[in-house]
Amino acid sequence: MIKFNIPPYVGKEKEYISQAIDSHKICGDGEFTRKCSLWLEEKTGTSKALLTTSCTHATEMSAILAGIQPGDEVIMPSYTFVSTADAFVLRGAKAVFVDIRPDTLNIDETLIEEAITDKTKAIVPVHYAGVSCEMDQIMQIAAEHDLMVIEDAAQGLMSTYKGRPLGTIGDFGCISFHETKNYSMGEGGCLLIRDEDYIERAEIVREKGTNRSKFFRGQIDKYTWVDAGSSYLPSELNAAYLYAQLEEADTINAGRLLAWSRYYENLQPLMKSGKIELPYVPEYCRHNAHMFYIKTRDINERTALIAALKERDISAVFHYIPLHGSPAGQKFGRFSGEDKYTTKESERLLRLPMYYGLSLEDVDLVCSVICDFYQ
Numbered sequence: 584m585i586k587f588n589i590p591p592y593v594g595k596e597k598e599y600i601s602q603a604i605d606s607h608k609i610c611g612d613g614e615f616t617r618k619c620s621l622w623l624e625e626k627t628g629t630s631k632a633l634l635t636t637s638c639t640h641a642t643e644m645s646a647i648l649a650g651i652q653p654g655d656e657v658i659m660p661s662y663t664f665v666s667t668a669d670a671f672v673l674r675g676a677k678a679v680f681v682d683i684r685p686d687t688l689n690i691d692e693t694l695i696e697e698a699i700t701d702k703t704k705a706i707v708p709v710h711y712a713g714v715s716c717e718m719d720q721i722m723q724i725a726a727e728h729d730l731m732v733i734e735d736a737a738q739g740l741m742s743t744y745k746g747r748p749l750g751t752i753g754d755f756g757c758i759s760f761h762e763t764k765n766y767s768m769g770e771g772g773c774l775l776i777r778d779e780d781y782i783e784r785a786e787i788v789r790e791k792g793t794n795r796s797k798f799f800r801g802q803i804d805k806y807t808w809v810d811a812g813s814s815y816l817p818s819e820l821n822a823a824y825l826y827a828q829l830e831e832a833d834t835i836n837a838g839r840l841l842a843w844s845r846y847y848e849n850l851q852p853l854m855k856s857g858k859i860e861l862p863y864v865p866e867y868c869r870h871n872a873h874m875f876y877i878k879t880r881d882i883n884e885r886t887a888l889i890a891a892l893k894e895r896d897i898s899a900v901f902h903y904i905p906l907h908g909s910p911a912g913q914k915f916g917r918f919s920g921e922d923k924y925t926t927k928e929s930e931r932l933l934r935l936p937m938y939y940g941l942s943l944e945d946v947d948l949v950c951s952v953i954c955d956f957y958q
């Protein structure tokens with residue numbers, strides 16, 4: 584049996600969790616949280632990395648820090664996870680959906696400008712499969728219209744755009760450490776803050792509206808309630824698990840890229856004969872092998888292929904159902920322009936098994952079942 588995903592595990596997680604337990608400090612912002620934040624800041628070069636309880640919560644924090652108010656509009660793709668929209672809708676904003684590019688399945692940067700109104704406050708590019716959106720164009724549009732950019736880099740740790748780590752280009756970047764992501768802590772995430780001006784408020788929002796972070800650093804002698812906030816910090820037990828993985832990030836990344844390349848190589852003949860399409864990665868984007876997907880001709884062919892793989896005990900799954908057609912999407916959002924690719928591509932896309940530790944033999948087996956299917 585070949586599973587679709589197995590959460591990453593490198594070996595040191597148990598030891599680090601034991602250390603956290605023995606330290607009698609298992610709430611947030613202890614030693615392991617500090618180590619994870621430092622690692623993330625060094626690796627990405629951003630001003631501040633704050634661990635959060637999820638990527639959804641990092642995005643919620645971004646919405647608060649960006650000052651999103653009821654009636655504001657936020658531009659994003661419809662082909663994304665619900666969290667991208669939820670974080671802004673919770674603050675009373677409207678999600679304005681823009682079509683995706685058929686090649687990377689990322690927001691089509693050329694359609695953003697016509698979605699802008701006088702209510703628009705932010706653009707939320709989602710780096711699908713860890714492959715970057717066209718950030719130069721997006722940052723340019725944001726600058727011209729005075730908009731914030733919040734990167735949904737949930738899948739993007741270890742990926743770059745023209746050499747710049749994903750999540751560090753916009754005002755805020757949101758990363759996920761859910762068990763389905765390349766590096767995990769069960770449930771968890773991280774907020775990357777580009778400009779130092781936002782750090783103090785971010786720490787306050789994350790710590791229930793208090794200045795406790797300053798207190799812990801000895802900058803003030805008692806802490807107090809200074810603003811509206813919530814509790815967005817994960818426990819040390821989760822951070823301990825994550826730190827073991829971050830230490831091995833290069834090994835995990837290399838392992839995933841190896842499996843990804845093997846898929847690509849094995850399936851290239853099917854692409855060349857026009858049977859399927861394979862992922863496209865622009866040459867200036869370095870990706871992290873978060874996902875390997877193929878595109879079938881249509882939804883019926885995909886359903887048949889999923890069944891053929893299942894018969895061989897291989898789990899392959901489709902992905903997002905576009906948000907604009909969902910009940911909440913209709914209530915809280917609107918589609919700007921024409922849905923040329925969002926629905927069409929989402930119905931053709933099939934994700935193949937991909938996780939750290941997936942053997943090349945298993946990749947070969949999956950590919951041979953797919954090749955047989957198209958014979």
Ligand SMILES: *Cc1c(COP(=O)(O)O)cnc(C)c1O
Binds near residue numbers: 638760
């Ligand atoms: C996984 C994911 C999220 C949500 O991450 P959580 O950590 O589960 O909140 C948001 N956006 C995208 C694009 C994702 O893939």
